[in-house]
Amino acid sequence: MQANVEKNFFELFGLPVGFNLDTADLAARYRALQRQFHPDRYANATDPERRLSLQITAQINQGFQTLKEPLSRGRYLLALQGVNTDEETDTRMDPDFLVEQMELRESLDEARCSAQRGERLARLARETDALLRARTGALGSSLAGGDPEGLRRARELVREMQFLKKLAREIEELGEVD
Amino acid sequence: MALLQISEPGQSTAPHYHRLAVGIDLGTTNSLVACVRSGIADTLPDGEGRHLLPSVVRYLKGSDPLVGDEALAAAAEDPLNTIASVKRLMGRGIKDVKRLGGALPYEFAPGESGMPRIRTAAGLWSPVEVSAEILRSLKRRAEATLGGDLTGAVITVPAYFDDAQRQATKDAGRLAGLTVLRLLNEPTAAAVAYGLDKKAEGVFAIYDLGGGTFDISILRLNRGVFEVLATAGDSALGGDDMDHAIADWMLRQAGVEVSADPHGARRALRDARAAKHALSQDEEAAVRVTRPDGSIWQGRLTRGEFQALVDPIIERTVAPCRRVLRDAGITAFDISEVVLVGGSTRMPRVRERAAAVFGRTPLTDIDPDRVVAIGAAIQADILAGNKPQDEMLLLDVIPLSLGIEIMGGMVEKIIARNSTIPIAKAQDFTTFKDGQTAMAIHVVQGERELVADCRSLARFELRGIPPMVAGAGRIRVTFQIDADGLLSVSAQEQTSGVASSVVVKPSYGLSDAEIERMLRDSIAHAHEDNDARNLREQQVEADRVLAAVESALAADGTALLSPAERRGIEQELARLRSLRDGTDVARIRDGISALDRATREFAARRMNEGINKALAGHRLDEFG
Numbered sequence A: 001m002q003a004n005v006e007k008n009f010f011e012l013f014g015l016p017v018g019f020n021l022d023t024a025d026l027a028a029r030y031r032a033l034q035r036q037f038h039p040d041r042y043a044n045a046t047d048p049e050r051r052l053s054l055q056i057t058a059q060i061n062q063g064f065q066t067l068k069e070p071l072s073r074g075r076y077l078l079a080l081q082g083v084n085t086d087e088e089t090d091t092r093m094d095p096d097f098l099v100e101q102m103e104l105r106e107s108l109d110e111a112r113c114s115a116q117r118g119e120r121l122a123r124l125a126r127e128t129d130a131l132l133r134a135r136t137g138a139l140g141s142s143l144a145g146g147d148p149e150g151l152r153r154a155r156e157l158v159r160e161m162q163f164l165k166k167l168a169r170e171i172e173e174l175g176e177v178d
Numbered sequence B: 001m002a003l004l005q006i007s008e009p010g011q012s013t014a015p016h017y018h019r020l021a022v023g024i025d026l027g028t029t030n031s032l033v034a035c036v037r038s039g040i041a042d043t044l045p046d047g048e049g050r051h052l053l054p055s056v057v058r059y060l061k062g063s064d065p066l067v068g069d070e071a072l073a074a075a076a077e078d079p080l081n082t083i084a085s086v087k088r089l090m091g092r093g094i095k096d097v098k099r100l101g102g103a104l105p106y107e108f109a110p111g112e113s114g115m116p117r118i119r120t121a122a123g124l125w126s127p128v129e130v131s132a133e134i135l136r137s138l139k140r141r142a143e144a145t146l147g148g149d150l151t152g153a154v155i156t157v158p159a160y161f162d163d164a165q166r167q168a169t170k171d172a173g174r175l176a177g178l179t180v181l182r183l184l185n186e187p188t189a190a191a192v193a194y195g196l197d198k199k200a201e202g203v204f205a206i207y208d209l210g211g212g213t214f215d216i217s218i219l220r221l222n223r224g225v226f227e228v229l230a231t232a233g234d235s236a237l238g239g240d241d242m243d244h245a246i247a248d249w250m251l252r253q254a255g256v257e258v259s260a261d262p263h264g265a266r267r268a269l270r271d272a273r274a275a276k277h278a279l280s281q282d283e284e285a286a287v288r289v290t291r292p293d294g295s296i297w298q299g300r301l302t303r304g305e306f307q308a309l310v311d312p313i314i315e316r317t318v319a320p321c322r323r324v325l326r327d328a329g330i331t332a333f334d335i336s337e338v339v340l341v342g343g344s345t346r347m348p349r350v351r352e353r354a355a356a357v358f359g360r361t362p363l364t365d366i367d368p369d370r371v372v373a374i375g376a377a378i379q380a381d382i383l384a385g386n387k388p389q390d391e392m393l394l395l396d397v398i399p400l401s402l403g404i405e406i407m408g409g410m411v412e413k414i415i416a417r418n419s420t421i422p423i424a425k426a427q428d429f430t431t432f433k434d435g436q437t438a439m440a441i442h443v444v445q446g447e448r449e450l451v452a453d454c455r456s457l458a459r460f461e462l463r464g465i466p467p468m469v470a471g472a473g474r475i476r477v478t479f480q481i482d483a484d485g486l487l488s489v490s491a492q493e494q495t496s497g498v499a500s501s502v503v504v505k506p507s508y509g510l511s512d513a514e515i516e517r518m519l520r521d522s523i524a525h526a527h528e529d530n531d532a533r534n535l536r537e538q539q540v541e542a543d544r545v546l547a548a549v550e551s552a553l554a555a556d557g558t559a560l561l562s563p564a565e566r567r568g569i570e571q572e573l574a575r576l577r578s579l580r581d582g583t584d585v586a587r588i589r590d591g592i593s594a595l596d597r598a599t600r601e602f603a604a605r606r607m608n609e610g611i612n613k614a615l616a617g618h619r620l621d622e623f624g
């Protein structure tokens, strides 16, 4: 017994496979699917339907989670094309990026101990955000072509975005402490 | 009903009787039961017009326990047999209980499976059994008021409850003889009651500070969909802690050693709470302590002193508020309203703090005591099938990350906190030794990186892995969380297919066998026949399945089945219908399984139809 949950997440949401999507539209589709399939709707249904409802809703939730953020969406698109982004064995990164990372981390350490801590953390958060946004844009165009060079570049961008996201989170957490 | 809803949104034609389903707020301090009658949800009072049932149970030698106000009245004179705030012990092991320390005046004995038991004049009782006593009392109240057996109940839990605490609550429901339709998070229940009442839209923060727990949830309300964006909190923070802080202060002022005198400690707690309540309006409160030698200390607690005592406790709500905003990906600026829930939000100091954190005056125009039970009743009414279902939907999240132990005592997270439930996720792990034939799986919950800092939920072992070189065996561990937020875990070795799975039974929970035994004991106690009960339960289940299949056939039988396929299902229907009127429990159960098998393909086709329908049906008004 299998309902058609073997669809990829884009198909499940009735969307074309691609990086650019309207998140408000995605959210509306998500709610429509939830209205249809959530287990609460099947409280009095047959047991096979109840099991399927659980299975499909889990899929819908995971799909929404994956597609709504550019980073996880990009990673998923790469995975659909057989490109793995989180191989731990591969630690090579663009040297320029590594330098940039080290500088950002240094600024973070300085900001932490600085007298204008709040202000400096806020500035750093803005910088990180700008870097993330630039990469999100680049990721869209790298994925668009589907050529090997584009995919290679996209993979690199995704991995860099993972670093930046982690940094952004640390900055935010530090900002909350005071 | 649900099935007709799928093909004909909004047009339920199946005749069905009204099922009695209630919502229960099982609180640390007070519990309530509510029900939807003639379309209106309200809490049910007892014979004397009291809505709140104090969550207190007093065990007596040789007679039934007392629950509620009578038990509460005896708390100071009979502290060891009178159990209050038992919710704080749910799903906790003896070690956690020791950590709560002097706060609890009872005597504990370790039980089977490490679950603590409280020693009373009437024997040893686990927290689950004490909670079941409270639920039983509310069940009796509801059945007397509504005039019939309950179909089921929705029981609320703090959003921040972990898996062990949820499982313990569900077990208590079962033990009380309730069919638990759903465990519902308290702030979500409050949002339902509030949101439906006000026809609200937008982003809401629900700040719930009760007697024993603090929850903060952010929800988005959109066309009847209540989507929890994030939740945070502290499952051991509430008004009780303030009572203790004040009582300690009083005893210190009076020069009394706290641990020496359980009676005095209970009295001090009672008086501390009274003073706290008074200080919600007054500038100061009179307090007194009777020392063990009979002499009396009298004094006053000014608002300034009071605030110095409670501020550190209130302050502990702030960090979760900040975190929840971050997890929801919003700022305080994005919030439309802040709703206060729970008795402790009557304190001006709490209101000030909540207002400061969110930068807006919170709403206090709803009764903070009853709103949770009312929301639960609305959900219960829907789950029982009494409502055309397209008006409301709750999308809730899991409060704490779930993972498994990997090498070096580290945690590998499998499901992140604030993931919408139900959810399933799998992760592959490799064997790490040559010829390894078994793998121990240790399931933990929490945010920290070290296993030692997280809550251990369960351990199980996958055996029979064929010997391979290290790294060649691939073990896929799948976590599945249902709509109650309860976890089950399975593991399968990918190359050989060897599988193992557990419904996570928390280390400090009751085993199924224990629950069965307790149920049997309580039935023997009620002079009810166990076989008769089993038969009745199986018949109710058969009726549910029959009704579900019949309405599915009525809706889609012609469109989705060939005449031959339809006849196959109808045969099984007829067979179960006749079995149902017999007295053979096992055959009824078989009939249900046979019908289940016969409808699988039909179910899958209906679901596939649903995917297209869901997106097509909403394209015009929602996607346009």
Ligand SMILES: Nc1ncnc2c1ncn2[C@@H]1O[C@H](COP(=O)(O)OP(=O)(O)OP(=O)(O)O)[C@@H](O)[C@H]1O
Pocket (backbone or CB within 6 Å): B026, B027, B028, B029, B030, B031, B087, B209, B210, B211, B212, B213, B214, B238, B239, B240, B273, B276, B277, B278, B280, B341, B342, B343, B344, B345, B346, B347, B368, B369
């Ligand atoms: N006027 C008041 N001023 C201060 N505190 C109050 C007032 N009224 C009630 N409380 C406190 O509220 C708490 C009880 O609140 P509530 O009934 O919402 O908790 P609960 O639902 O039993 O607990 P929980 O939700 O934590 O399990 C108690 O600590 C009580 O002292």
Ligand SMILES: [Mg+2]
Pocket (backbone or CB within 6 Å): B025, B027, B028, B186, B210, B211, B342, B372
């Ligand atoms: Mg409460």
